[in-house]
Amino acid sequence: MPTKLEVRELSAWYGDRQALYDVSIDLTDRATTAIIGPSGCGKTTFLRCLNRLHEEAPGARVAGAIRLDGEDLGAADVVSVRCRVGMVFQKPNPFPNMSVFENVAAGLRLLGVRRREELDQGVAEALVHAGLWEEVEHQLDAPGSSLSGGQQQRLCIARALAVRPEVLLMDEPCSALDPIATAKVEALLARLKSEYAVVVVTHNLAQARRISDTTAFFYLGKVVEVGPTARLFGSPAEKLTENYVNGRFG
């Protein structure tokens, strides 16, 4: 599979505080890459650099290069970058004053879609794609925030999918969910990876093993090791990785 996102010597700062040090990774298309590591090691920061949300933080600064299909992200228009690289957050954040329908339609409206049939089709497809359609088919006009936590998270996934991104970033998408909702999102991830480059940050090592093809282990803002998931968990090259995946710290 070709490389979708090429990250080269990426460093990131919050004011004087450096959160990432010279991170270089290739993220493969049509595959899931898991980012693991103890909390505070820069996973979220890394993910937020990939669609340039990092620059919204106070005092934020980056160095290095990220290329999407060979095109430099830093030079592209930030709004279209975020359209092409969708993001799902740790805590489900549907727009509280919008209905289920409007939540998914929001991105399409930004692209200029106005016609009723087009919006209907786009929203329905995204909801089906996110595996939510059967559950909300009859409550499209209910507030997005009235859904259960797991449904809200899938609504946020549908919201991101509606604008047809090429990359899907997910920051601990299941950490706020119960086991059943988590299983649904994981099943969804397994389907989505055949169409997108998926990058998932997770705290849960078992989950990383289940869902990812490649795993990257971060520690103190640096990439310690990247490799096929089975290999990284089975026979890690680095001592640090071995200690972490065997639960000796974290």
Add this chain to the structure above:
Amino acid sequence: MDADVGPATERRRSTDRRLRSLLRRGLAFRLGVTAVGVGLVVVFVGLVVLLVGGASASIARFGPGFLAGTAWDVPRGIFGAWPAVAGTLITSALALLLAVPVAFGVALFASEIAPRWLRAPLAYFVDLGAAVPSVVYGFWALVVLVPFLYGSVDPSLERLSGGAAPFASGSGETNVLAAGVVLAVMIIPTIAAISREALRAVPHELREGALGIGATRWEATRMAVLGPAAPGLVGAVVLGLGRAIGETIAVAFVIGNIYQVQGSLLARGSTIPSWLVNGFNESYGLGRSSLYELAAILLVISVVVNLGARVLVRRFERGARLRPRGARAPIAAPPPREPGTPLGTPAWFARHDAARSARLRRRHGVQLLVVVLAVGAVAVAAWPLVSLIDTAAVNGGAAIVRPSFYTSAPPPSCGIGQTSCPLGGIGPEIEGTLVMVGLAAAVALPLGILGGIYLSEYARRRFSRTVGLLVDVLLGVPTILIGIFVFSVFLAYDRPDDQSAFAGAAALGVLMMPIVVRATELALRSVPTSVREGALALGFPRHRVTLRVVLGSCRSALVTGCLLAVMRAAGETAALVLTAGTSLYWITDLRAPVGALAPFIYDALMVYTNSNYETDAWGAALVLLLMMAVVSLAARLAVRAPDAQGSV
């Protein structure tokens, strides 16, 4: 064995005694805070009873026709409310129309656009603008704004409209338009401050959710922030409206005080509060009764606005915007998809995708436009405040650096144009302000805090909801009405001519109470339940938990609330003009009329018209401004400082 039982029994007895005394004290505390809750109801009922009672003669004489009457003819004894009611509605509407876009622009800039280092100073200046006493705004308006409007704006409006109805040629500098503009200037900071907080309160994740699907910043604000902030924004506007409706002094300065309804904004006019403050002291008989009726009408208007606001805010909180626009035809389920088949791009999506870059340019253009408009709003809102501070500094600067300014009384009457006026000071006015605010604070702060405790900690029933509602209503009651209320109480129980320091202090106390109650209630509610439960679980009695632990852990919010209440009292004019009377001398008797800083400015312009107190008035204005600047800063810093943990 007896020797063993003795001390144990003794210990048990003493524990019983302590428990009983604790219970007694807890009960007393509970009764005390409830009494304050009842007291608030009594104040409001008293306000209604005295206004309606005072109006009875007028109601009996004119009936409902009073509202439509257009005359205020003292010799013939014919009075009607319409010119003042219309003036109030027109000036308030005009103020709202001018202020809301500017205030929202300022709030948007301060919350969403400004670079981070600029946000705190900006918030400070907005707060300061909201804290500047209305008499200072009025003074500035009279000296700077009104001549400016008369020289540049009025003629262009006249020309543009060809002298047609709303802008027909007026009769001079002071007019309805000037009043509307002054009101707008005054309520912009109020609306902006609350709107900014409403925007800030929206969780950051929502903004990021919007940015994450490719929204520009403005689009993110529109999609994710405005909706959740809507109740707060509506509340801000209504609060601004309430302030405009009740504003007295600044309007009295610039509206011309003619009792007539005219078709032109460039004509002179009056509003209910300005007519009350101008005429109340000299009125008698049926004329005074009619003024009471005007006051009652003003009370009704302010209560209606207040209750209307509650309904409106509730509606927005429940998400009135969720209802779909028009009924939706059910969407057909899309055909089932093989897993792994991509979403694909239907023709319509491809079409929009192709137009993406052109559309993107337009969206960035809109973003830029919003930024430019918001910056423009900040500039428009900043001008009055900057000009006001500048004018006060230029005109009053020399006075306030002179020590005798604080230690001597205003100079004896000194005609305009006379060149060698002796230099005076505002010593008695400072004394009057300190004495009255001090007396008022000594009573209103403790009672207000108890009232706040009652609302937040003890009351759980319908009665407490009534009290809470009344506190809201009292917060919105124009201060001129509080002045009339207290004046009437003192009139009923004292010598008829009794305007005094006591009466002034009482008015300021009534004014401060609801502010302190609400601030305390909000501060207490912000203390997490776990703090209370933690202390209760250790076996501390309820009242001690409240007094020590809960109050202790929100001390800075409490201090801020009290400071703001004291500042409002120190800058108050309308209520004092009626209750404290006028005096240029040091206090010899608290039962005699007394001067104070803010009313002195009013008196210098409206009462001692043959004297030349303008410089001293500017000095007083500058002193007030400096006080507000320092206290606003202190309040801001207090909010930032972490609270020391309370101890039981």
